[in-house]
Amino acid sequence: MxxxxxxxxxxxxxxxxxxxxxxxxxxxxxxxxxxxxxxxxxxxxxxxxxxxxxxxxxxxxxxxxxxxxxxxxxxxxxxxxxxxxxxxxxxxxxxxxxxxxxxxxxxxxxxxxxxxxxxxxxARTVDLGRVTTPAGPRWYGTVLASGFDSRVNDRGNRMRIPAGRFKYDLAILAELAAFRAVPYRLVLDGLAVETDATLVAVGNGTSYGGGMRICADARTDDGLLDVTVVGAVGRATLLKVFPRVYRGTHLDHPAVTTYRVRTVTLDAPATTGYADGEPLGPLPLTAECVPGALRVLAPGTAPS
Structure with a gap:
């Protein structure tokens, strides 16, 4: 080397x-x-x-x-x-x-x-997600976000002040005021699922947003993507469940459904996809797990 x-x-x-x-x-x-x-x-x-x-x-x-x-x-x-x-x-x-x-x-x-x-x-060998976009394929390491969380990103990116994470806290509050679930069509390893959802996140890694463990059980070495679907819930339920995301305990809430797949296509109206916090463009988008796509200089055992 x-x-x-x-x-x-x-x-x-x-x-x-x-x-x-x-x-x-x-x-x-x-x-x-x-x-x-x-x-x-x-x-x-x-x-x-x-x-x-x-x-x-x-x-x-x-x-x-x-x-x-x-x-x-x-x-x-x-x-x-x-x-x-x-x-x-x-x-x-x-x-x-x-x-x-x-x-x-x-x-x-x-x-x-x-x-x-x-x-x-x-160096360790880990998986990556790869998204098919109109501009070509894009790799990601953490989470592909869509729905409420991507709308927060959209709003936060438009805000000039304040700086840092506080900007996104304000964006969350603003999006809650206009909050609504949207109809999704998911294709999970070929199986079509139609559902109204608050958000759908596709994790190669566990977290986004500085420690929100939206796909808490995801692993970067299993050849699969973890899909977290938060169903159509009201504002009060969302506010109650949201703090649990930092611990990953939201996954056992009855409004939350999870899948583990090799490929997933997300489609929902007027919804942007973000991966690793970066905009990908509007849905529909297809993500796949590519096993062993990255050699990374990291310890042999990641935290659970």
Missing amino acids: SSDITLFVNPTAGRGRGAHAAQPAADALRAAGHSVRTVLGLDAADALRRAREAVADGTGALVAVGGDGMVSLALQAVAGTTTPLGVIAVGTGNDFARSLGLPVRAPAAAARLTAALLRDDA
């Missing part, structure tokens, strides 16, 4: 934490004997082009410095290749890092762990 490592940096992640994290991460990797180059990019498309060039040139690892959005971009460069992905998680949510038992908002510690795993050639 090449000792040349590429840092893939989002300087704006976590309200500037990405820029501050790049230096201690680079220092820790250099101290372990690696040659480190940094990729920024003029915009997301340019950054992805540069990351793909680094992978094609044989970099020993692509190390994403930022949050889940930066990890999502990195996945588009390394998925399906032999190049391992490292993660220095300094964003707002960091759900991908949490699902793999990686340090969060501790860039030097994360870089030292990355260096140790590189030294021992100890």
Whole structure:
């Protein structure tokens, strides 16, 4: 494996934490004997082009410095290749890092762990989700969201203030005021299911939104996607059940149905899909699990 490592940096992640994290991460990797180059990019498309060039040139690892959005971009460069992905998680949510038992908002510690795993050639192989979109296939590592949660994302993305997670808390309150279930058509490994639902989430990983364990039983190494369907519930029930999402105990509520599938197609009117917090476009969308699609620099045992 090449000792040349590429840092893939989002300087704006976590309200500037990405820029501050790049230096201690680079220092820790250099101290372990690696040659480190940094990729920024003029915009997301340019950054992805540069990351793909680094992978094609044989970099020993692509190390994403930022949050889940930066990890999502990195996945588009390394998925399906032999190049391992490292993660220095300094964003707002960091759900991908949490699902793999990686340090969060501790860039030097994360870089030292990355260096140790590189030294021992100890990258893990994990599954990824792959979504078919009009713009082409897109990989994701955590959760594909649709319904109430994607509407919260839509609204939050339109809001200029406040910053950080508080913006999405306000977006949740605003969406509750206009809350309604929508008719879904799901195709689960070929089986069609029609239902009114508040939201449908498709998890390769367990959580989104900074620790909301919407697909709490999902595993990144079982070759399957976990589908969580929250049925047509009222505002009062949604407000009562919502706090349980952080513990994953919402799955036993009678309004919640779960499936475990290899492929799923989601269709619902006027609904956007998001994966790893990034917009995919309007439904319908089809997601599939691709076993072993990613080599990732993470401990051998993820948290339950």
